[in-house]
Amino acid sequence: MTLSIAGRTAIVTGAANGVGLAIARHFVEQGAKVMFADRDEARLEEEVGAAQSEENTNLRYFAGDLRERLTVANLLSATIDAFDRVDILVNASRQIMVTDPLDPEDQSVAALLEQNLMTPLRLTQAVAKRMILQAEEDGRDEGIIGTIVNIGSIAGRRTQPSLLAYSVSAAALDQATRSLAVSLAPERIRVNGVAVGSVMSTNLKTRLSDSDDLRQAIVDATPLGRIAAPSELAETVQYLASHASGFMIGQVLTVDGGRTLIDPVVEPVH
Secondary structure: OOOOOOEEEEEEOOOOOOHHHHHHHHHHOOOOOEEEEEEHHHHHHHHHHHHOOOOOOOOEEEOOOOOOHHHHHHHHHHHHHHHHHOOOEOOOOOOOOOOOOOOOOOOOHHHHHHHHHHHHHHHHHHHOOOOHHHHHHOOOOOOOOOOEEEEEEOOOOHOOOEEEEEHHHHHHHHHHHHHHHHHHHHHOOOEEEEOOEEEEEHHHHHHHHHHHHHHHHHHHOOOHHHHHHHHHHHHHHHHOOOOOHOOOOOOOOEOOOOOOOOOOOOOOOO
């Protein structure tokens, strides 16, 4: 088996910054054709615009709010127009909100379920249908026809009341990954996920710029003693998207520097 994704076409969401951008760039470096998708058109133009040209046919970008069903359809159409097909989907767009668990007017749970669960779910459904159609058109009746990777968070396995909405949406995405993996396996589409710990995303970088205490708390809670760079996630995602993981479905790989392995209570309690 091989880690190669050269020549394959991928859609990567959340690709204007942070983890999504690192994954999309890495895929291009590995020879894939990549549609960078995000709602932040200005940032996409800044990051990708200069590289996008008639001569460079390996990358394009698409700007739009993927919470809208029509935008999902338009993204898929733009990808097919640019590259003729789609072989890999990476749902890397995520949003974090602070929740007041005792405020009945707090809408963060509904908002993050829409952004972090329903948006990747709808895109997965649309892309999976396209992958199945491609296989029929190609006459491919055996072998894997597509791969989907969902980027989630270890928040789905931890308990922080102020991150109730984010934790619930992360846990829901993990379960969706497993359910979709079983549902799409007969169609020869593999679905897996990655649960990330503290990664130097644009959001975290902004929060840490005003809080040395938060930075130190994260480092202290991580056995490897540091915060991951977004690029460190890219090779894990490549593995899940490649034939090297060809017999894996429904797995959510933890990439957190060991953070979920330790009990925050230092002294033994019996």
